[in-house]
Amino acid sequence: xxxxxxxxxxxxxxxxxxxxxxxxxxxxxxxxxxxxxxxxxxxxxxxxxxxxxxxxxxxxxxxxxxxxxxxxxxxxxxxxxxxxxxxxxxxxxxxxxxxxxxxxxxxxxxxxxxxxxxxxxxxxxxxxxxxxxxxxxxxxxxxxxxxxxxxxxxxxxxxxxxxxxxxxxxxxxxxxxxxxxxxxxxxxxxxxxxxxxxxxxxxxxxxxxxxxxxxxxxxxxxxxxxxxxxxxxxxxxxxxxxxxxxxxxxxxxxxxxxxxx
Numbered sequence: 001x002x003x004x005x006x007x008x009x010x011x012x013x014x015x016x017x018x019x020x021x022x023x024x025x026x027x028x029x030x031x032x033x034x035x036x037x038x039x040x041x042x043x044x045x046x047x048x049x050x051x052x053x054x055x056x057x058x059x060x061x062x063x064x065x066x067x068x069x070x071x072x073x074x075x076x077x078x079x080x081x082x083x084x085x086x087x088x089x090x091x092x093x094x095x096x097x098x099x100x101x102x103x104x105x106x107x108x109x110x111x112x113x114x115x116x117x118x119x120x121x122x123x124x125x126x127x128x129x130x131x132x133x134x135x136x137x138x139x140x141x142x143x144x145x146x147x148x149x150x151x152x153x154x155x156x157x158x159x160x161x162x163x164x165x166x167x168x169x170x171x172x173x174x175x176x177x178x179x180x181x182x183x184x185x186x187x188x189x190x191x192x193x194x195x196x197x198x199x200x201x202x203x204x205x206x207x208x209x210x211x212x213x214x215x216x217x218x219x220x221x222x223x224x225x226x227x228x229x230x231x232x233x234x235x236x237x238x239x240x241x242x243x244x245x246x247x248x249x250x251x252x253x254x255x256x257x258x259x260x261x
Contacts, residue, residue: 005148
């Protein structure tokens, strides 16, 4: 019975006509606090629905306070862990990454989420921190299978660690490990068209591309999106590179057309 539930939830995330997904991550607040573009998430959530975005990543607080905006709108991927990694190198950062689970999968079911997402940071300076991520992913994956939820794993080399996040060999390593852990979908770094095409071919689960920080003009963003899809990306998971632009709604509409063309 749980397999039926997972299949139905996957169908909500990935559009039948293309087999791909455009997702807008909005989970930054639990990692780094309020940032430009989503200090007030309401207008962004309205733009998401209007543009026909397939899914969003949110924390429990945003879902509880804005749940009405999700009714009939995008599928919900609930972030169930928290990390200090994105603060590395900042005044509030630590010398190494620290990650912990903060939400139970059962709570994601109660909140009506289609999926849950966890981090898998590798190549930390402290191997205990990689171990912590593996434990979280294993525990969440076990519960996601029990409840029939889709499990996304965000697999990346740790910022401040000893590996380059954009190295195709590192990206391939991370994605394969996430797939072997049982991830249904993987979110990872872009590593160039040729490198990503190899990663997508070798992965045990569909691989979506992270957008990273806002950079370049809209034309460069759309070119990047098209290149990622051509290289075999199952979806785009673009956050700051979208919601920190001037015309969010138009940007989303253009990305929807690229992903589902």
